[in-house]
Amino acid sequence: MLLPESMSRxxxxxxxxxLDEAIEVFYDVQALHLIDHxxxxxxxxxxxxxxxxxxxxxxLLKVRAMEKELAVGKTTDTAxxxxxxxxxxxxxxxxxxxxxxxxxTLDKRNDLNQQIAELNSKKKNLGILAKLPIDxxxxxxxxxxxxxxxxxxxxxxxxxxxxxxxxYFVSFSKKEGGAVAAFVRASERDKTAAALSEFGFTEAAxxxxxxxxxxxxxxxxxxxxxxxxxxxxxxxxxxxxREKYKTFLRAxxxxxxIQINKGEVPLRIAVSDYSYIxxxxxxxxxxxxxxxxxxxxxxxxxxxxxxxxxxxNLHDEENAEERFKKxxxxxxxxxxxxxxxxxxxxxxxxxxxxIDPTILLTFFLPLFFGFMVGDCGYAIxxxxxxxxxxxxxxxxxxxxxxxxxxxxxxxxxxFGFFFFGEAxxxxxVGVADELITAGGKEVSWDALLKVDFPAWxxxxxxxxxxxxxxxxxxxxxxxxxxVTFLLKISVYIGLIHLVxxxxxxxxNKARQHGPKAALFEKGGWLIAFTGIVVLCYGLTRVLFDGDxxxxxxxxxxxxxxxxxxxxxxxxxxxxxxxxxxxxxGLIGNVLSYARLAAIGMSKAxxxxxxxxxxxxxxxxxxxxxxxxxPIMLIIGLLMLGLLHLVVWILxxxxxxxxxxxxxxVEFMTRFFDGGGVKYEPLKIKREKTILHxxxxxx
Amino acid sequence: MAIETEAGLIAIGAxxxxxxxxxGSGLGEKDAAAAAIGAITEDPSVFGRALIFVVLPETIxxxxxxxxxxxxxxx
Numbered sequence: 178m179l180l181p182e183s184m185s186r187x188x189x190x191x192x193x194x195x196l197d198e199a200i201e202v203f204y205d206v207q208a209l210h211l212i213d214h215x216x217x218x219x220x221x222x223x224x225x226x227x228x229x230x231x232x233x234x235x236x237l238l239k240v241r242a243m244e245k246e247l248a249v250g251k252t253t254d255t256a257x258x259x260x261x262x263x264x265x266x267x268x269x270x271x272x273x274x275x276x277x278x279x280x281x282t283l284d285k286r287n288d289l290n291q292q293i294a295e296l297n298s299k300k301k302n303l304g305i306l307a308k309l310p311i312d313x314x315x316x317x318x319x320x321x322x323x324x325x326x327x328x329x330x331x332x333x334x335x336x337x338x339x340x341x342x343x344x345y346f347v348s349f350s351k352k353e354g355g356a357v358a359a360f361v362r363a364s365e366r367d368k369t370a371a372a373l374s375e376f377g378f379t380e381a382a383x384x385x386x387x388x389x390x391x392x393x394x395x396x397x398x399x400x401x402x403x404x405x406x407x408x409x410x411x412x413x414x415x416x417x418x419r420e421k422y423k424t425f426l427r428a429x430x431x432x433x434x435i436q437i438n439k440g441e442v443p444l445r446i447a448v449s450d451y452s453y454i455x456x457x458x459x460x461x462x463x464x465x466x467x468x469x470x471x472x473x474x475x476x477x478x479x480x481x482x483x484x485x486x487x488x489x490n491l492h493d494e495e496n497a498e499e500r501f502k503k504x505x506x507x508x509x510x511x512x513x514x515x516x517x518x519x520x521x522x523x524x525x526x527x528x529x530x531x532i533d534p535t536i537l538l539t540f541f542l543p544l545f546f547g548f549m550v551g552d553c554g555y556a557i558x559x560x561x562x563x564x565x566x567x568x569x570x571x572x573x574x575x576x577x578x579x580x581x582x583x584x585x586x587x588x589x590x591x592f593g594f595f596f597f598g599e600a601x602x603x604x605x606v607g608v609a610d611e612l613i614t615a616g617g618k619e620v621s622w623d624a625l626l627k628v629d630f631p632a633w634x635x636x637x638x639x640x641x642x643x644x645x646x647x648x649x650x651x652x653x654x655x656x657x658x659x660v661t662f663l664l665k666i667s668v669y670i671g672l673i674h675l676v677x678x679x680x681x682x683x684x685n686k687a688r689q690h691g692p693k694a695a696l697f698e699k700g701g702w703l704i705a706f707t708g709i710v711v712l713c714y715g716l717t718r719v720l721f722d723g724d725x726x727x728x729x730x731x732x733x734x735x736x737x738x739x740x741x742x743x744x745x746x747x748x749x750x751x752x753x754x755x756x757x758x759x760x761x762g763l764i765g766n767v768l769s770y771a772r773l774a775a776i777g778m779s780k781a782x783x784x785x786x787x788x789x790x791x792x793x794x795x796x797x798x799x800x801x802x803x804x805x806x807p808i809m810l811i812i813g814l815l816m817l818g819l820l821h822l823v824v825w826i827l828x829x830x831x832x833x834x835x836x837x838x839x840x841x842v843e844f845m846t847r848f849f850d851g852g853g854v855k856y857e858p859l860k861i862k863r864e865k866t867i868l869h870x871x872x873x874x875x
Numbered sequence: 876m877a878i879e880t881e882a883g884l885i886a887i888g889a890x891x892x893x894x895x896x897x898x899g900s901g902l903g904e905k906d907a908a909a910a911a912i913g914a915i916t917e918d919p920s921v922f923g924r925a926l927i928f929v930v931l932p933e934t935i936x937x938x939x940x941x942x943x944x945x946x947x948x949x950x
Contacts, residue, residue: 523923661948664941769934771941838930841923 179532181853182507183461185486186212189471190454191479197227199453200442202474206467207860209457210505214447224448230440236272237433243279244426247419258428260866267429275422282418286411293404300397302381306390308348308356314387316358323366325359330377333357340369428865435861442859458505458856461486489530491689504529507856514539516580519573524841525851531685534849538840541674543581545836547588548670549776550828551656552784554601556593558825559586581833598638598653601821602784606635606652620792656774656781663774671770672710674844679703682848697751699848705744705756709763712737766843772835779831780824787820889943896939903932 187209191199203209216222244250305328306313316324329349337345337359349355357378361369370380386393446455459467468481487493487504494502506529508518517539527533550556559582566579598605600622607621623630638652641659656663679702687695715733718724726734741760748756792798795813796805805813911925 520923523926525923660944664944765934765938768938768941772933772937775937775940834926834930835933838927838933841927842931846927 179536180489180509181527181529181533182509182856183486184458184504184507184529184856185461185464186456186484186501187459187464187468187481188454188456188484189479189481190452191475193448193451193453195475195478196224196443196448196453199471199475199479200227200439202471203442203455204439204859204861206470207858208459208463208467209455209859210459210856211442211445211859212456212458212500213445214454214456215500216447219447221447221449221454224443224446224453226443227440230437233433233436233440236267237430237437239272239276240426240430240433243276243422244430246279246283247415247423247426249419249423249426253423253427255424255427255865257865257867258424260432260863263425263428263432263866266425267432271425272429275425279415279418279422282411282414286408286415289404289408289411293401293408296397296401296404299384300394300401302384303390303394303397305356305381306358306383307394309346309358309390311346311358312387312389313383313385313393316383319360319363321363322360323363324383325357325361325366325370325373325380326383327357327373327378327380329355329357329373329379331355333373333376333378336372336376340365343369424865431863431865435863438861456484456501460507460856487529489688490691491530494530503854505856506533506853508533508535510535510539513580513584516567516576517542519577520581520837520840524845524849526853526855528850528853530689531850531853532681532848534681534840534845537677537681537844539584541844542836542840543584543588545670545773545839546581546585546832547590547592548773549832549836550585550589550780551592551597551777552599552602552780553590553593554599554821555780555825555828556586556589559583559589562586578833581836582829585832585836595637596639596654597656599656601817602781602788602824604651604653604655605638606630620788620798625792625798656777657785660774660778663777664771667770667773668767670773671767671843674770674839675706675766675847676703678844678847679706685848685850697747701744701747701751701756702847703744705741705748705760706763708737708740708742708744709760710737710767712741713764769843770839772839776831776835780828783824783827784821787817787824791817791820885946889946892939892942892946893936894939896936896942900932900936903935904929907932 189199189203214221214223249255306326309326316326329347332347332349332355334345334347334349337343337347337357340359340361343359343361343365345357345359347355347357349357354377357373357376359369359373370378384393443453446453448454464483464486468483471479471481494504506527508515508527510518510533514536517535520538520542521527521533521535527535547556550559563579563581563583563586566575567583570576570579593599603625604621605623607624635652639654641651641654651658654663679699682699683695683703685695686698690698711733715730715737718730718733719726724730745756745760752759791813795816796809797803798805907929911929914921915925
């Protein structure tokens with residue numbers, strides 16, 4: 178369970194004429210993780226794609242282009258189609274037929290878009306010309322006179338007036354800018370245009386035609402309206418195409434991708450003139466059945482040999498041929514733990530030779546999250562949200578979050594009820610007779626609801642007896658009261674967690690390099706860690722409890738000191754000066770778990786303040802026999818929901834992130850190397866197309 | 876009076892411990908987070924490792940908190 182699955186390496190040799198068929202078989206067994214062939218000493222090079230592949234790629238390109246045009250994508254809702262049906266349609270030119278159908282419409286649309294763009298620019302120019310009292314035909318047709326027409330930002334009349342031999346028309350208003358038409362000698366044209374640019378002149382092309390520009394403008398507008406209507410009709414036509422072809426497009430996209438994947442297998446294996454050779458990793462427990470199936474389906478045309486079953490010792494890996502060095506990791510987790518694989522993969526994929534931390538994360542991540550939240554009132558929405566997420570979402574990020582929320586919520590409920598005995602920051606059962614104070618320090622559910630919970634209910638909650646003078650009984654651990662107790666618990670949890678990490682590290686090293694290496698590389702740290710912990714425990718007795726250096730305390734300090742020394746000496750062999758430098762870091766690692774209590778405290782502090790705002794300030798509940806007016810009750814409840822929503826959302830962020838951090842930083846860095854290769858067997862995943870045999874089974 | 880002053884001093888000390896440690900953590904995380912966001916934009920697969928580096932300085936504020944709690948409850 179802790180280690181990835183054991184892997185065997187197989188070599189498959191077969192005759193080239195039956196390669197197509199063999200590839201189908203390789204995909205059907207769903208267990209071969211191909212080892213890419215590199216042209217080496219054997220002199221055999223990789224093969225070329227199967228003949229049908231290039232046609233399939235071409236078709237896939239067309240299908241993808243059409244999907245893009247019609248906005249058909251992964252999220253489009255389409256029905257399943259039988260694979261043989263899609264294959265038949267593709268083979269009989271289905272893709273090409275659909276393409277010609279859609280292309281016709283698309284061409285029409287492009288034409289229209291172009292016409293509309295041209296008309297729009299013509300309309301803009303006519304808009305400028307319409308301001309001037311000249312008909313269109315008068316702008317051109319002269320031999321020695323040139324016309325300059327365009328828009329201006331400021332009034333150019335004074336300048337134009339100064340020009341000799343020029344006729345000009347200007348229409349200008351400060352608000353809308355202006356239009357100018359100047360008729361000058363052909364030789365003066367460029368000079369005049371350059372001079373006009375000082376007035377913000379932009380030249381406009383004069384459209385062909387005759388008559389007044391205003392009339393031409395309204396004609397252009399009419400034409401534009403007509404074209405827009407046509408474009409809309411084409412849009413509808415495309416929508417029809419989308420409805421008609423989306424199922425075929427999605428199905429053929431999938432089918433063609435599968436064909437291409439299969440067709441490209443020869444690129445990854447060695448192929449000679451008459452035969453092919455392929456190396457692959459197979460899970461050891463499946464190796465024999467895979468061999469049997471391949472041989473039974475391809476008969477005398479194939480030979481399968483199981484070369485080795487890779488051990489966990491790293492020397493095996495070092496001695497292997499370069500391309501056989503890395504063994505793929507097939508994580509070996511159950512249904513629940515599988516959901517946490519993603520969290521581990523955020524750091525890295527585990528190596529084949531090391532412990533897969535997933536199962537440990539499955540336990541500790543939600544546990545820490547639950548301990549930090551520790552409140553029934555927040556736990557129940559977490560459970561509901563998590564369950565809803567697990568049921569609906571397929572995206573791996575969201576699934577990982579939903580998993581943590583669901584299981585973390587369950588832990589939070591357990592801690593919230595049986596340990597802290599509270600919901601929404603309030604204990605179920607308050608301290609007798611001083612439940613509600615003006616300071617709002619203690620508000621409890623039984624006082625608010627004016628009920629006495631039955632004895633069996635109170636019996637479920639932990640009883641904390643306080644204070645040496647009077648007996649004050651708390652039902653549930655107060656997050657802001659029993660602070661030292663919670664800190665101690667956090668540190669103890671941390672100790673267990675860290676020792677577990679060191680043990681995993683020792684197991685890893687023992688497996689990879691042997692027990693001696695394990696002692697020197699990880700064992701020393703465990704000894705030093707134990708020593709530091711014992712030493713610190715002894716010292717706290719002296720510093721905080723006021724014990725003298727005698728009896729048990731003396732022994733603790735002495736044993737701790739000696740263990741630390743032994744550990745450091747062992748570490749010095751492998752790590753040098755770092756063995757000493759990192760010693761204080763060990764204390765830091767343990768104290769880091771204080772966040773388990775600290776996050777809980779911060780939540781409790783906020784909840785306390787918010788509850789005081791709602792019950793103390795808004796509802797005015799100060800005495801046990803309180804009375805609240807209905808309006809204040811409604812306002813108070815609304816505020817209660819809103820404020821606790823803030824705490825709840827912060828709980829996701831802080832508790833979630835810190836729980837994850839404790840796993841990643843404190844826990845996994847102790848033993849986890851990562852850098853493994855994920856096991857990815859040749860396998861087809863069909864979503865939109867259904868194999869005929871699968872239908873029969875249904 | 877003397878006891879009140881003492882309690883007040885402890886409270887100030889505790890506040891300083893958490894507050895200053897918080898500022899320190901914040902300064903540390905500022906740089907790490909900026910760099911991490913850059914790295915994640917380039918390659919989303921480094922998210923986990925980037926997160927580790929970003930939250931590393933956060934331990935400092937926990938130390939401050941531990942000291943503050945000790946000041947209140949143990950001293």
